[in-house]
Structures are given as structure tokens and as C-alpha cells.
Amino acid sequence: MTTSVALPxxxxxxxxxxxxxxxxxxxxxxxxxxxxxxxxxxxxxxxxSILAHLAITGWQAVGVALVTDVPRPIGVEGGGLGNGIAGSIVVVALAALACVPLGVGAGLWVHEHRGTRAADALTFLADVLNGVPSIVLGITAWALLVRPVGRFSALAGAAALAMVAIPLVLRATSDVLAQVPRTLWEAGLALGYPRWRAGLAVVLATARAGVATGVLVALARVAGETAPLLFTAFGSLYWALDPRGPVAALPLQVYAMALSPFDAWRSLAAAGALLLVIGVAGASVLARRALAHVMRGRA
Amino acid sequence: MTTNGTGMLHAERSTFTAAPARGSGGLAAEQVSAWHGTRRVLHDVTLPFPHGEITALVGPSGCGKSTLLRCLNRLHELAPGAAVAGQVRLDGAPVYDASHDVEALRRQVAMVFQRPTPFPAWSIGDNVLAGLPSRGRTLAPAERRARAQLALERAGLWEEVHDRLGASPLSLSGGQQQRLCLARALVTAPRALLLDEPTSALDLANALRLERTFDALRNSMAIVLVTHDLTQARRLADRIAVMWDGALLVHDTPVAVLEEHDDPRVRALVEA
Structure with missing residues (x-):
């Protein structure tokens, strides 16, 4: 049986x-x-407008030679930025060797000891370092690593870039780790893990995609840094990849060639700058896509 | 104990079965006090948690139940500004002595938290074996699977996950995740199990299922259950300890506490 109710x-x-x-x-x-x-x-x-300017100015230099050749002497047609690209890869890879363990480790330590004076002090120092002009860090690296040795080197350049990247990675790591529930860390400890293992195997592993994104973004940023390399890696016109000596780097080549009065070099500089922008944007997009992929996999 | 895989499995099984007699051994808190900074949150609590029994800790929010639980496996001392005084004994051994291995203690006194805490970066199988050295990777594959199966069977989850041990634990429902955490806690063959409101985040069906699992585990270890659900305490516990404002108010059988005790605070708790 059904009943009906009279509605107003x-x-x-x-x-x-x-x-x-x-x-x-x-x-x-x-x-x-x-x-x-x-x-x-x-x-x-x-x-x-920057992308358009670079594309218009640099399109003449875009080609296979851009990544396989070295800059030609003034007045000689052609040439490329191959040695600069390779040098940048060497310097950034060496910087990554230093900044990933140090930056991620420091970020993990700050996360584990958050609320303590030491952690607050380290975070403050990282923020101060993030605000220091990168040329100052380049001069510091020169004073510490170039002047005593008496030669410019890729190692000194990598150290300068690492000084820029470490506070970035530290901040990114501690911010990402703060999103991991504390109960996960406690669950690791409750299984008998020592603190360091609970931090590494549980907390860091849980946030690995976010940390990797932070590292990639930091490396992409330092890959475009010029000032720290002026006093350290110095630059080279040749295929010099020995980390103990001066090496070419893409930002250095862009800087030097963009200032030159020669159209061919300015075109190469524009093409190099375009490569840098595409590289930085590509790394950021890749990092975000990788993060999104991991997060989808977890859901 | 033999060192081959099969021998270790048998040793594990024997640990589950050849346990101390009911009422003997287990955990015991002796004059335990605890602080958060300058605030004292536990006052000289002395309480036995015998092997083979489930002891329910009940009381209003903030009365110190979870703090006492965390003192039993020395998790409390990890909180910033936290301090503990008194002693806890596991089968008679003083766990707050400087010589006591804290990490070994936590493997012997396992814990399940209020909300499921599977490690998202690891597979279901790796989660189960997380308490073993190197996640059990030093064991033969068959031995790893056997250890995982044993723990998952005890937690009542094997049938549901046996064909997807490599999947993410986040693919499981909340109740399944909590049983996975229970399996993870059981894989080290603990002598005591601490349960911090383990069913409060679950629906009734999953909560009852987990209760049946706790009931089945009763005889193989000392179980300490923190709960706000007095009907759950009545269903499961051999003894109920009522905490009030950081102190132990009463410790007795469920009938004595919930029906016969005339302390107005206990009555207020029961009738709330």
C-alpha cells in the first residue's frame, strides 16, 4: 500500500x-x-616574446651542427655549441652528485628535527642562501676552489652550482616531506626501524616523486646559471671535458656570444638560449608528469 | 634453530604456539609517569598486561590511554619534549634500562595505529615483510611468500590479496589496509600487540571482522587495546582498565567494571 503526502x-x-x-x-x-x-x-x-625573439634570431643556427660542432672562429661560417652542451651536462651532473645527497639529506634532517632550534636555523640559512645573488656564490667558489689551486675547473663550477642548488633542494625536500603523515614514520619506528631507516625507507620513499620533482626543478634552474660559472668553469672554445680543467658551458657561451658584434655568434647565442629555455621547461614538465603518473598509480 | 628457510618458518610457527601460559609473562607497567614538556600526562600507572589476555584501556579523551600505550613500546619518548619515568617489563625484562635494545623491543611489542598506515611506496607483499631484516630480501622467494602468507592468514587477509601481493596497498579498502598493518605487525612474531583504537576509522562490518582476528590472536600474545567503544571492550577484553586524568582508576573484569563498579566517574563513562 502506498500513501501520498500532500505537498504545499x-x-x-x-x-x-x-x-x-x-x-x-x-x-x-x-x-x-x-x-x-x-x-x-x-x-x-x-x-x-622571449621565445619568439630567440626563435627568429636563432633559427639560422638550428641544425645538427648546433649540438655536434664547436664555435668557429669569427668570420668562419657554421659552428655550434656542442662543447657547451657537453660541458653543461658535465658540470650539472657533478653538481647533482653533491646537491642531491646533501640537499635531500639536509631536508630529511630538517623534517625529522622540525621545531628544534637547529632545524629552524638550518631552514633560515637555506632561505638566506636562496636569496643570495648567485654571482656571490660564484666568487665564494672561486676563492675556495679556484684561487688556491690556481686553475679554473668544471669541479669548481659544479661546486658553485651545488651551492645554489643545495638550499633549493633542501627547501623542496622538507616541504614535500611535511606532507607525509607522521604516523607513517611512527609506524616504521614501531616495526623496530632506527630513526634513519624510518626516515629513508618510509618517509623519503613515500615522498620520492615530490622530492625528485624538487631536485629536477633545482637542477634545471642551476643549469641556466651563468654568473657562478664565470669565475669557476670559466669556459672553453674546445671539446674540453676534463673536470679538473676549464670547460665550456652553454650559459657561458650564450653570454659571450650574445655580447659579440657578429651576427653568426648572436644567432648561435639565441639558439643556445632557446635550448636552455626548452631544457628547463622540458625538465619541469617531465617532473610534473612523472609526479602525476606516480600519484595516479597510488590512487 | 636451523638457519635454512624452512627451519626459520617452523621457528616462526613455534613462536606463535609455544608461548608462555596464559596469565604469565607479558607486559607490565610499573609506576609509569609521562610528561609532554612540563605537563604531566601519566601519574604512576602500575598495570599488568598478561600473556594470553586482552586488556582494554578505556577512558575519556586526553586521559592518557594512548600515552600509556606508547610508553609500552617506548614510542612516547620520541615526541619532542617528552619524558618517561618508571619501568615497563616485557616477560620480566626491564625495557627502560639503558642496555635494552629499543629496536628489538619494538619488534617484540608490535603496534597497530588508529588509522591504517601501509607504506604507500611499497607493495602489499613488501609491506607485510617490512618488519623483517632487509624486508625479507635475504630469504628465498618461497620462504618470503610463506612468511607473508602466514602473517596475512593470521590477519585474515590472505584470501583477498594472495593473487596481488605486488600491488599497491592503497588499492585495498580501509579495513583491508588495517588488516595489512596487523599482518605487518605479526610478521615478527611479537610477544605483545598494542592496538590504538584500531577499528575507530572502520565501518561496523570491518570492525567486527578485525575484532574476530584479535580474538583469535588472544592466546598467542599479550594484547593491549585502547578503545572508546565500551561494547567492544566488553566483547573482547579479559580485563578493562579505566584511566582518568592520567591515572589508573580501576582495573578489573568487564562485568566488574561496567556493571558493578560504583565510582561516579566510571558510571558516567559507562552511561555516556
Whole structure:
């Protein structure tokens, strides 16, 4: 048996009033949306104009020789930035060897000891270092590693880049680890893990995608640094890849060639800068995609 | 004990079965006090947790139940500013002595937390074996699987996960994750099991299923259960300890505590 309940009659508000209010809200929404799109466009304008300038100026130099050849002497056609690309890879790889264990380790330590004076002090120091102009860190590396030895080197360049990257990695690591529930760490300890193992095997492993993203973004940023390398890696016109001696680096070549009065070199500089922008953007996109992939896998 | 894989498995099984008699051994808190900074949160609690029995710790929020639990496996001292006084004994051995191996203690006094804590980066199988040295990777594959199977069977999860031990633990439901954490706790053959409101985040069906598992484990270890659910305490516990404002109020059988005790605080708790 079914029973029916008598409902009070529904009284709709006057139709014209609703429509007018709705129109006004739609108008406001369209205005705000338009303003947001215009703001985004304005913010992207510098990036797009840089990319356009680099593409227009550097397209003549784009080719296989760009990554396989070394710069030719002034007046000789052709040439490339192969030695700079290889040198940058060497210097950034050496910097990664130092900044990944030190930065991630320090970030893990700060996370484990958060709330203590030592952890607060280290975080503050990292923030200060992040604000120090990179040329200052380059001069520091020169004073510590180049002057005493008496020669420029890729190792000194890597040390300078590591000084820039370590506080970035530290901050990224501690921020990502803060998202890991403390109960996971305690669960590791409750299984009999020592603190270091619970930190590494449980907390860091849980946040590994986020930490890897932070490391990649930091390395992408330092890969484009020029100032620290001016006093350390110094640069070279040849295929010099010995880490104990001066090496070419892409940002150094872009810097030197962009200042030159020769069209061929300026075109090479633009192509090199385009490579740097694409490399940095590509690393960031890859890192984000990898992170998204891992997070999807977990869900 | 033999060192080959099969021998270790048999040793594990024998640890589960050849245990001290009910009521003997187990854990015991002796005059345990605890602090968070300058705030004293436990006051001279003395309480036995005998082998083969489930002891339920009940009381209002903030009365010190979980703190006492964390003192039993020395997790409390890891909190910033935390301090502990008194002694805890595991089968008579003083665990707060400087010479006592804290990591070995935590393998012998396993713990399951309020919310499931599977390690997301590891597979289900690796989670189960997480308490073994090197996650059991030094063992032969068949031995690893046997150890995982044994623990998962005891936690009542084997049938549901036996064909996906390599999958992420996050693919499991909340109740399954909690049973996975129980299996992980059991793989080291602990002598005591600490349960910190293990069913409070689960639906009734999963909670009852987990309760049946605890009941089945009763005879093989000392079990300490922190719960706000007095009906759960009545169903499971051999003894109930009521905590109040950091102190032990009463410790007796469920009937004596929940039906016969006339302390107004206990009555208020029971009738709430």
C-alpha cells in the first residue's frame, strides 16, 4: 500500500526578476573571466616574446651542427655549441652528485628535527642562501676552489652550482616531506626501524616523486646559471671535458656570444638560449608528469 | 634453530604456539609517569598486561590511554619534549634500562595505529615483510611468500590479496589496509600487540571482522587495546582498565567494571 503526502503548492519567484539577476551575474562572471584571461595573457607575454625573439634570431643556427660542432672562429661560417652542451651536462651532473645527497639529506634532517632550534636555523640559512645573488656564490667558489689551486675547473663550477642548488633542494625536500603523515614514520619506528631507516625507507620513499620533482626543478634552474660559472668553469672554445680543467658551458657561451658584434655568434647565442629555455621547461614538465603518473598509480 | 628457510618458518610457527601460559609473562607497567614538556600526562600507572589476555584501556579523551600505550613500546619518548619515568617489563625484562635494545623491543611489542598506515611506496607483499631484516630480501622467494602468507592468514587477509601481493596497498579498502598493518605487525612474531583504537576509522562490518582476528590472536600474545567503544571492550577484553586524568582508576573484569563498579566517574563513562 502506498500513501501520498500532500505537498504545499510551489511558488516560483517572478520569472523576470530571476532572469535579470541571472543576466547580471553572467555579465559579472564574463567580466571576471575575461580579466583573468587577459591577466594570464599579459603574464605570458614576456615569455612568449622571449621565445619568439630567440626563435627568429636563432633559427639560422638550428641544425645538427648546433649540438655536434664547436664555435668557429669569427668570420668562419657554421659552428655550434656542442662543447657547451657537453660541458653543461658535465658540470650539472657533478653538481647533482653533491646537491642531491646533501640537499635531500639536509631536508630529511630538517623534517625529522622540525621545531628544534637547529632545524629552524638550518631552514633560515637555506632561505638566506636562496636569496643570495648567485654571482656571490660564484666568487665564494672561486676563492675556495679556484684561487688556491690556481686553475679554473668544471669541479669548481659544479661546486658553485651545488651551492645554489643545495638550499633549493633542501627547501623542496622538507616541504614535500611535511606532507607525509607522521604516523607513517611512527609506524616504521614501531616495526623496530632506527630513526634513519624510518626516515629513508618510509618517509623519503613515500615522498620520492615530490622530492625528485624538487631536485629536477633545482637542477634545471642551476643549469641556466651563468654568473657562478664565470669565475669557476670559466669556459672553453674546445671539446674540453676534463673536470679538473676549464670547460665550456652553454650559459657561458650564450653570454659571450650574445655580447659579440657578429651576427653568426648572436644567432648561435639565441639558439643556445632557446635550448636552455626548452631544457628547463622540458625538465619541469617531465617532473610534473612523472609526479602525476606516480600519484595516479597510488590512487 | 636451523638457519635454512624452512627451519626459520617452523621457528616462526613455534613462536606463535609455544608461548608462555596464559596469565604469565607479558607486559607490565610499573609506576609509569609521562610528561609532554612540563605537563604531566601519566601519574604512576602500575598495570599488568598478561600473556594470553586482552586488556582494554578505556577512558575519556586526553586521559592518557594512548600515552600509556606508547610508553609500552617506548614510542612516547620520541615526541619532542617528552619524558618517561618508571619501568615497563616485557616477560620480566626491564625495557627502560639503558642496555635494552629499543629496536628489538619494538619488534617484540608490535603496534597497530588508529588509522591504517601501509607504506604507500611499497607493495602489499613488501609491506607485510617490512618488519623483517632487509624486508625479507635475504630469504628465498618461497620462504618470503610463506612468511607473508602466514602473517596475512593470521590477519585474515590472505584470501583477498594472495593473487596481488605486488600491488599497491592503497588499492585495498580501509579495513583491508588495517588488516595489512596487523599482518605487518605479526610478521615478527611479537610477544605483545598494542592496538590504538584500531577499528575507530572502520565501518561496523570491518570492525567486527578485525575484532574476530584479535580474538583469535588472544592466546598467542599479550594484547593491549585502547578503545572508546565500551561494547567492544566488553566483547573482547579479559580485563578493562579505566584511566582518568592520567591515572589508573580501576582495573578489573568487564562485568566488574561496567556493571558493578560504583565510582561516579566510571558510571558516567559507562552511561555516556
Amino acid at each position: 503548492p510551489f511558488e516560483a519567484p517572478p520569472r523576470t526578476e530571476v532572469s535579470a539577476r541571472l543576466r547580471w551575474r553572467m555579465l559579472r562572471s564574463a567580466f571576471v573571466l575575461g580579466a583573468a584571461i587577459a591577466g594570464t595573457g599579459l603574464a605570458l607575454l614576456p615569455l612568449l
